[in-house]
Amino acid sequence: MNRAELEGLVRRGEVLTDLDLSGLDLSNARLDGGVFERVRFAGCDLRGASLEESTLSSCALPEARLDGCDLHHATLYRCEMQAATLVGARLAVTRIIECDASEVDLQNTELTIVTWVDGSLRNANLAGCKLDRTSIVGVASHGMNLARAHLKQSVLVKTDFRAVVLAGVRFELAVLHEGDFTGVSLAGADLTLTQLMGSAMRDVDLRGATLARCNFKDCDLTGARLDDAAGPSALFLDAKLVGASLRGGRFAQSSFQRADLSRADLAGADLQQCIFHDAVCAGAVLADCDLTYADLSRADLARADVRGATLFRARLHRINDSGTLFSAGRAAALGDDPELAEAETWRPMITTEPR
Numbered sequence: 001m002n003r004a005e006l007e008g009l010v011r012r013g014e015v016l017t018d019l020d021l022s023g024l025d026l027s028n029a030r031l032d033g034g035v036f037e038r039v040r041f042a043g044c045d046l047r048g049a050s051l052e053e054s055t056l057s058s059c060a061l062p063e064a065r066l067d068g069c070d071l072h073h074a075t076l077y078r079c080e081m082q083a084a085t086l087v088g089a090r091l092a093v094t095r096i097i098e099c100d101a102s103e104v105d106l107q108n109t110e111l112t113i114v115t116w117v118d119g120s121l122r123n124a125n126l127a128g129c130k131l132d133r134t135s136i137v138g139v140a141s142h143g144m145n146l147a148r149a150h151l152k153q154s155v156l157v158k159t160d161f162r163a164v165v166l167a168g169v170r171f172e173l174a175v176l177h178e179g180d181f182t183g184v185s186l187a188g189a190d191l192t193l194t195q196l197m198g199s200a201m202r203d204v205d206l207r208g209a210t211l212a213r214c215n216f217k218d219c220d221l222t223g224a225r226l227d228d229a230a231g232p233s234a235l236f237l238d239a240k241l242v243g244a245s246l247r248g249g250r251f252a253q254s255s256f257q258r259a260d261l262s263r264a265d266l267a268g269a270d271l272q273q274c275i276f277h278d279a280v281c282a283g284a285v286l287a288d289c290d291l292t293y294a295d296l297s298r299a300d301l302a303r304a305d306v307r308g309a310t311l312f313r314a315r316l317h318r319i320n321d322s323g324t325l326f327s328a329g330r331a332a333a334l335g336d337d338p339e340l341a342e343a344e345t346w347r348p349m350i351t352t353e354p355r
Helices: 003-011 328-332 338-344
Strands: 015-017 035-037 055-057 075-077 095-097 110-112 115-117 130-132 135-137 150-152 155-157 170-172
Touching: 003 015
Parallel strands: 015 035, 035 055, 055 075, 075 095, 095 115, 110 130, 115 135, 130 150, 135 155, 150 170
Antiparallel strands: none
8 A cells, every 4th residue: 555545545534454554655644534443554654744633543653753743633542652753743632542652752842731641651762852731640651761851730640750861851830749759869950839749759869959839748758858959838748858958948938737857957948937837856957047937836846956046936836845955046936825725735524414
């Protein structure tokens, strides 16, 4: 079958099944709206071809060249795409489901409102890509290259980033729930407004990173390094930051409610107006911090070092200060609120009615 015959069948709305088109030159072919089932495109030249609104089911495209191909509104289901090239392809409102795209080349390509579910992107090259409102869920990612990529309003759920290249990556309004960043370096990265809830981030390197309004709720940041990070208005609710280093970080107006900061080092950090309700800061270093107007109500500061910290109007209501080291600056802080303490400790009186 040649190009003209194939284009004619597609124009007539024929469903193309069990064809072997391996090695065929289909560059710039017009295949819009085509329905392909179990068709082999192995090694085909599809550069510049138009497959807009097409459906490819169980098709084989290993080492196919799809550079500049139009896949707008196309659906690829259970296709084999190993080592295919899609540089500059139009991937907009495209659905890619249960496809093996190992070693695929997508560098510097824009993926707009793409839904990529299950399958594999192992050793895929997405360097310099822009992912805009794209969802990648349940996809194997080992060896994937996201260097210099920009992920804007994109979703990567339960992704293992431990063997992903992230040099120069930028996350903006991204959703990275329950990802595994254990030991990953994101030093200097921009993660503005990124949602990382429930992620494993032990020993992650976030030194100098931009973490403005990021959400780290329920994250395990044990041993993480956030020195000199810029994280104003970040959320660390219920996060685990045991032994983490936040030295010199800028976290004004952030929330550390119920966070575990045991033995964490926050020396010199900007913690103005931060919320530490019920936080565990036992043995933490808060020396020379700026805690102006911070609220540490009911926080456990046992054996913490708060010497040299600015505590102007900081709220130290019902804190545990057993063995805590303070300097003269404590005099500028607010102590217990008796009425609030009475309300917090109130328990209903149980009476036994006479029989």
